Amino acid sequence: MAKVLVVTSGKGGVGKTTSTAALGAALAQMGEKVVVVDFDVGLRNLDLVLGAERRVVFDLINVVQGVAKLSQALIRDKRLENLWLLPASQTRDKDALTDAGVGSIIAELRTRFDWILCDSPAGIERGAMLAMRYADEAIIVTNPEVSSVRDSDRIIGMLDSKTVKAERGERVEKHILITRYDSGRASRGEMLSIDDILDILATPLLGIIPESQDVLRASNVGSPVTLNNAASAPARAYTDAVRRLMGEAVNMTVPIERRGLMNRLLGRRAA
């Protein structure tokens, strides 16, 4: 039974695309057949983060408009044979997406994949609405800061009213993924605490991804962090999140970045 998952946030720059790539790769590493779909038409980035930017021939808009078949637009990852990408168009804008077109693509993807991860654009406009439209579940990416949390709250309200599932009277299952979490700054009160965020959003937590240079490094070399450095703190956090997504009970811990020579000497199990 295929699951359609939207990765969304409302606010930009919180790590939707990075998280989509990392979660997609982690799912694929566990043997699930995964496609990640970039809905950020006009500002596509998912192809870069996955290192597939030089292999894009056809895109989502071509498929929506019937110019290309879905199989022509899907790009298979070179490292993970279970991971596929459906890129967005960089030359068009979000108006080129149609509700019916997205619906038929999602329906077709459901027959081919176990997981369909939709990378939503920022904002609450057409692109974001269509990315969440057919979702069964949603991952709301939130940074521990008030602006991000309020935008997430807004998006949760929309998930409860604007999706196909909500219109049928069902519930879109929602998860909070906290990214760029700095436990040091949180303990000094410079950031919202996890409890504050969950209190405001009243939605279950899927995982806490620590702020890390590894994430940036992985993005720059075009490799999801879960693939690029699987032992790093953020990679382990993403992998835990994926295991929770698959129904496993995994203790919620805040992975700590191992820094400095002493920590390295003390072994890799310190976290």
Added chain:
Amino acid sequence: MDAIAKATRQPVRMRGRSYVAFTFGPVVPIAGWLEEIDATLARSPGFFVGRPVVLDLSAVDLSQSAIAHLVASLEQRNIRVLGFENVDAARLTASMPPLLTGGRHCMLAPSEPKKPEAKPKSASLVLHSPVRSGQSIFSEGDVTVLGSVGSGAEIVACGSIHVYGALRGRAMAGFSGNSTARIFCQKIEAELLAIDGYYQTAEEIDVALRNRPAQAWLEGDIMKIAPLN
């Protein structure tokens, strides 16, 4: 035979029933009074359709022929005369509507298109999930939220507002001029509280109240906010 004859005799059944009718009191000159009727008919042509009328002749002294002429004039205008009041029975002929007595005054419903079932709506609204940022809730009665109201969300109620969670957004109670409406919440972090147009923003709310259960009400022109305990 006798018994059968008795059995077949149907007693005449009579029941009392009362009806409401319009009463017209014609005044002299009758021609001028009829013009008034015409003017009323011009404004609302169907006004007298299906409504029989009683003529109260106490203000005029009309002969039998004048009464007959008046009835005919009204019938031309499609107004049926049901009977007469306050006139000497001798002036009425057998073909005219009868003399009525014992009429009592009653209040008539002001106009025909009365609201169908004007029963007060029980418009109070209960929300079982949190109110998210950007949502706007309106109710003509009370609003009860079993959860939090997010920052950037808004609740507008003509009655009171009850929030069984943190109130982080805006709450406007007594919206349509109800100064007795109140706002209750489990945790006050509101951006704005308003009752009947009087409001306080987050800046004006006492810091000592923050994050505590509280209620807000109106005392004259002043909004009071106090902890709930």
